[in-house]
Amino acid sequence: MRYSTKQRQEILDLIKGHGESHVSVETLLSDISKKQLNISRATLYRTLDSLTEEGIIKRFFLDGKLGACYQLCEEEDHNHFHLICESCGKMLHLDCDEVETLMGHIEKEHNFKVNSDRVVLYGICEECQSKK
Amino acid sequence: MRYSTKQRQEILDLIKGHGESHVSVETLLSDISKKQLNISRATLYRTLDSLTEEGIIKRFFLDGKLGACYQLCEEEDHNHFHLICESCGKMLHLDCDEVETLMGHIEKEHNFKVNSDRVVLYGICEECQSKK
DNA sequence: TTATGTGCAAAGCGTTTGCACTTTA
DNA sequence: TAAAGTGCAAACGCTTTGCACATAA
Numbered sequence: 001m002r003y004s005t006k007q008r009q010e011i012l013d014l015i016k017g018h019g020e021s022h023v024s025v026e027t028l029l030s031d032i033s034k035k036q037l038n039i040s041r042a043t044l045y046r047t048l049d050s051l052t053e054e055g056i057i058k059r060f061f062l063d064g065k066l067g068a069c070y071q072l073c074e075e076e077d078h079n080h081f082h083l084i085c086e087s088c089g090k091m092l093h094l095d096c097d098e099v100e101t102l103m104g105h106i107e108k109e110h111n112f113k114v115n116s117d118r119v120v121l122y123g124i125c126e127e128c129q130s131k132k
Numbered sequence: 133m134r135y136s137t138k139q140r141q142e143i144l145d146l147i148k149g150h151g152e153s154h155v156s157v158e159t160l161l162s163d164i165s166k167k168q169l170n171i172s173r174a175t176l177y178r179t180l181d182s183l184t185e186e187g188i189i190k191r192f193f194l195d196g197k198l199g200a201c202y203q204l205c206e207e208e209d210h211n212h213f214h215l216i217c218e219s220c221g222k223m224l225h226l227d228c229d230e231v232e233t234l235m236g237h238i239e240k241e242h243n244f245k246v247n248s249d250r251v252v253l254y255g256i257c258e259e260c261q262s263k264k
Numbered sequence: 265t266t267a268t269g270t271g272c273a274a275a276g277c278g279t280t281t282g283c284a285c286t287t288t289a
Numbered sequence: 290t291a292a293a294g295t296g297c298a299a300a301c302g303c304t305t306t307g308c309a310c311a312t313a314a
Contacts, residue, residue, distance in 0.1 A: 003287075007295075026278090038296090041297095042279095042281080043295055043296070046295085061193040066277080066278070067279090083238070083244050092244065096237070099234070102230045105228070106226065112215050112217075112257055112258065114255040115218065115254050119251075119252075120251075123244050123245045123246035123247045124247075126243035129243070129245060135267090135313050139269080139270070140269085158303095170271090171270090172272070173303095173304085174273095174305080174306080175269075175270055177303090178269080178305090198279095198302075198303070199303055199304090200303085200304090
């Protein structure tokens with residue numbers, strides 16, 4: 001049985017506060033100190049682990065960036081990919097027929113069952129393209 | 133100017149020995165000790181860094197797996213994605229029209245320029261599917 | 265011979281853990 | 290009050306770095 005503690009609730013709120021985008025542990029620690037919450041590093045890590053195990057948040061790593069990032073899991077009733085801008089770090093959702101087509105193709109023709117939840121396409125977003 | 137040393141050559145050979153698949157630092161260290169090569173950890177890490185900077189190999193992280201993995205960069209004359217099996221770790225190449233279609237779609241309709249080199253789709257390969 | 269690479273050991277840094285204490289249900 | 294969570298500090302594991310020595314060009 002899992003207890004609902006103040007720390008757990010506050011950590012989840014912090015992550016929710018970042019909406020759809022990912023948060024690093026570093027950011028969470030700085031959020032914690034800014035808001036003067038009493039949450040130790042150990043509790044933060046332990047809570048992130050259990051939230052991940054429970055499927056409430058998910059963990060991933062950005063190439064070139066040290067340390068894990070987390071974000072809320074979404075209700076998935078259909079496949080979609082994520083786009084992450086290599087320049088600004090922004091995350092976008094890619095949720096269209098072409099994704100379904102590719103997934104279907106890979107499953108049928110390549111006999112590989114893709115876990116779309118984990119698919120991240122890196123690149124450069126519109127804004128960052130026009131900046132240069 | 134970059135020197136061509138015995139260690140550098142041996143490290144590159146080890147990576148080449150793994151062909152298209154990725155190698156962890158841990159694996160390289162065990163290769164080194166098996167073959168009784170005189171290469172220190174520090175040199176390994178420094179060499180991996182410089183090979184990465186030079187674009188000869190590339191580094192990436194697998195979710196859930198601690199530590200970096202490396203693999204040879206390929207000559208890319210066309211876009212392709214990688215498939216990595218979450219169960220056995222095997223890497224496959226996905227190089228077909230559907231990838232081109234999706235890339236074109238994302239670029240035109242979503243104004244996002246995908247770096248296909250970094251795209252990894254995780255899932256379960258044919259063999260591992262039939263094992264269960 | 266001088267710029268670059270190497271080895272060693274120590275330090276760095278994100279993360280985990282042991283243990284005593286606190287809180288939840 | 291029993292099971293689960295917390296805080297602290299120490300430990301861990303991967304990676305980086307300072308420094309003296311070795312090697313390539």
